[in-house]
Amino acid sequence: MFDNILEQQRIDKSNEFKKAGINPYPHFLKKEMSLSDFKTKFSYIFESEAKRDENSFGIVAGRLKLLRIAGKSIFANIEDESANLQIYFSKDSIGEEQFNLLKKNLEVGDIVLTTGFPFVTKTGEFSLHANEVKLATKSIVPLPEKYHGLTDIEQRYRKRYVDLIMNSEVRKDFLIRSKVVSLIRRFFEDKGFLEVETPMMHPIAGGANAKPFITFHNSLGVERFLRIAPELYLKRLIVGGFEAVFEINRCFRNEGMDLTHNPEFTTIEFYWAYHNYKDLMDLTEELFALLLDKLNLEKIIEFDGNKIDFSKPFERISYKEALKKYGELSDEIIENKEKILTKLKLDGFEANEKLDLGHLQAELFDNYVESKLINPTFITDFPISISPLSRRSDENPNIAERFELFICGRELANGFNELNDPLDQYERFLKQIEAKNAGDEEACEMDEDFVNALGYGMPPTAGQGIGIDRLVMLLTNKKSIRDVILFPAMRPLKSELKEGKE
Numbered sequence: 001m002f003d004n005i006l007e008q009q010r011i012d013k014s015n016e017f018k019k020a021g022i023n024p025y026p027h028f029l030k031k032e033m034s035l036s037d038f039k040t041k042f043s044y045i046f047e048s049e050a051k052r053d054e055n056s057f058g059i060v061a062g063r064l065k066l067l068r069i070a071g072k073s074i075f076a077n078i079e080d081e082s083a084n085l086q087i088y089f090s091k092d093s094i095g096e097e098q099f100n101l102l103k104k105n106l107e108v109g110d111i112v113l114t115t116g117f118p119f120v121t122k123t124g125e126f127s128l129h130a131n132e133v134k135l136a137t138k139s140i141v142p143l144p145e146k147y148h149g150l151t152d153i154e155q156r157y158r159k160r161y162v163d164l165i166m167n168s169e170v171r172k173d174f175l176i177r178s179k180v181v182s183l184i185r186r187f188f189e190d191k192g193f194l195e196v197e198t199p200m201m202h203p204i205a206g207g208a209n210a211k212p213f214i215t216f217h218n219s220l221g222v223e224r225f226l227r228i229a230p231e232l233y234l235k236r237l238i239v240g241g242f243e244a245v246f247e248i249n250r251c252f253r254n255e256g257m258d259l260t261h262n263p264e265f266t267t268i269e270f271y272w273a274y275h276n277y278k279d280l281m282d283l284t285e286e287l288f289a290l291l292l293d294k295l296n297l298e299k300i301i302e303f304d305g306n307k308i309d310f311s312k313p314f315e316r317i318s319y320k321e322a323l324k325k326y327g328e329l330s331d332e333i334i335e336n337k338e339k340i341l342t343k344l345k346l347d348g349f350e351a352n353e354k355l356d357l358g359h360l361q362a363e364l365f366d367n368y369v370e371s372k373l374i375n376p377t378f379i380t381d382f383p384i385s386i387s388p389l390s391r392r393s394d395e396n397p398n399i400a401e402r403f404e405l406f407i408c409g410r411e412l413a414n415g416f417n418e419l420n421d422p423l424d425q426y427e428r429f430l431k432q433i434e435a436k437n438a439g440d441e442e443a444c445e446m447d448e449d450f451v452n453a454l455g456y457g458m459p460p461t462a463g464q465g466i467g468i469d470r471l472v473m474l475l476t477n478k479k480s481i482r483d484v485i486l487f488p489a490m491r492p493l494k495s496e497l498k499e500g501k502e
Contacts, residue, residue: 006142013105014138020101022137029113032059036082039126052119052129060085060128061113061136063165069103078112081171086121087114102133107140109139129154135214157482158490176295177472177484183294184268184468187287193244193270198233200226200250206447207231209388209440210253213263226252229465231389232450234271235418239458246270248468256502259480260410263489266468271418273459275399279417280376280464284405285314288376295475303408303477306374314376314405322379327368340364354438357461358383358398384417385435388428388444390416405466412471415464420456 002011013022033041036057045053062078062085074092091099106112116130144166156163156170157238164171179464185195205212205220207229217224221439230247237245248268255261272279292299292310299311332337344351344367351363361383373379380403384392387400402416419425430444436443472484482488 002140010107010140010142011140013107014140016105017101017135022101022135024135026134026136027132028060029061029136031061031113034082034455035060035062035078035080035085036119037130038085039083042320043126045118045120046126047188052117054117054129057115057117057131059113059115061111063111063139064106064108064269067106067108072099074103074106076112078114079168084168086125086127087116087130087133088119088121088127089114092332093129093131094133098133106135106248107139108143109141110135111137111139112310134461151218154490158493160486164242172236173472173476173478173484174486176476177468178227179295180291180472180475181266181468183291184287184466185248187290188246188268188270189335191244191283193246193272194242196234196237196242196245196247197249198227198230198247199236202227203443204447206231206444206450207389208251208253209386209443211255213252213254228253229267230269231463231465232447234269235458235461235463236450236453238271238273238418238461239272239453239456243459244271257489260296260470260473262469262481262485265485267465268468269463269465271461273461275462275464276460277380277403277415277417277464277501280462281314281316281403281405284413284415284464284466285376291471291475297475300473301477303474304479306408306447308408308474312375314378316378316380316403318360318381319379319383322369322377324363324371327364328371329364329368334361334364352439355440356435358385359435359440361379362386370406370411371409374408376405377406379406387416388432389419389423389425391419405428410470410474411467412474413464413466415462418458418461418463420454420458420461422451425454426451 002008017024027484038060041058042053042056045051060078062080065079065084066077066078068075073088076087077084077088089099098334113134113136114128114130115132118126119127119129122129144162189195201215201217202225203224205225205228207227208231208438210228212225216222230249234247246268248266250264251267252264257263270414288310289383300307300309302308317325320334323334324331333343335357337357337360341351341353344363347367349363349367351360366487381393382390382400382402384390384398384400387402390400390402393399393401400416404411405413419428429444429451432444433446469481469484473479473481476484480482
């Protein structure tokens, strides 16, 4: 490791610092302010006659992004997470011995701590005139070439640390992500919700329709499933007496990877006693309005070449009406299994003939409707068979009191009136077992403890989940989920694969 010529040269330069009695990896260094704060604090020098203030000093730190040696002086650009800044130092300002050591051994990528006063160069660039420059960290691996940066998309994801060093816009996207999570947390706390944490390893793969990751608990001697969703535990808390809870955390689904799916992803799930799914839709619109406002985004934003209008109330349309309006499908097809199968096959889509009507209607929705839902749209009143945890409609027992929010053809949220009838829930789980036996690998499993919890009585409750990753994609106009996850899942390189397992 670190054995190519350029890396070895940098190691040699690191040793030069050691010979001079300087630790290339010192500690206990304190910077006084960020580069952004330095620029703000001393911005007045642009208005001063001298264009410099030798009586005001700041201590800043940053990574060298540019180094230009001009005889007895050096101009450099340093960068921290807030900004970049030009620094200047010379033999006269820091002393000949230190200058010569830095001139010979300092390189782009190194991190330095510098003390100096603000001034404006003859070309009009705000800068720091250093009277002290200390090496804070010696970089052994060279950075990518400045003008091309880290352009290979696979390398950007695999080496996110380099991506963050080279691309300030990437850092900005993840700052936005962090702010989004913080705003969501504050929003729900202000509404009186309690933040909780529930298990990541479940004895039963449940809470949503998906394939789980399976691990083994050595101490207990049993299999455990990385959680698909926290739903069933959060609803146990509602049974226990909490009336408004939320959790922001990871979920895991052992499924394919594409532009909108990563096997490890972040959601918020929240449950609200004595409220219904219409209240949740209102709450969701309120949340989006707050995010757009706090992030200083317009009411009409661009995403993936589409203009998305948040200035109007979100459309609310039933599942069946959406199949007719957006899918241009007739009642004759929608309500007939054989005609759905014929339609799908004629248009080149695969469908399992063993699926019930609700699951086949879901195939219609996925193939003919979803991609057409550009502006924020709540799809309501789902088929009951694809909603195993939702409450049945009192008016139509084949319909679940459920909605999903779609924006630009992508599902961002799923919510419903929670099923709190333990006998009905037990029967639904039995139906899920039948579906699994019929070939649905994502069907839920029986959770008798949850049914038992419902037996103690859960008040009327509405619950919802929102995908944080897809939400951030939308707000930052990123087409791939990998662009908003710091360390996305990646296929292993051949060099990482164990021998014989390519």
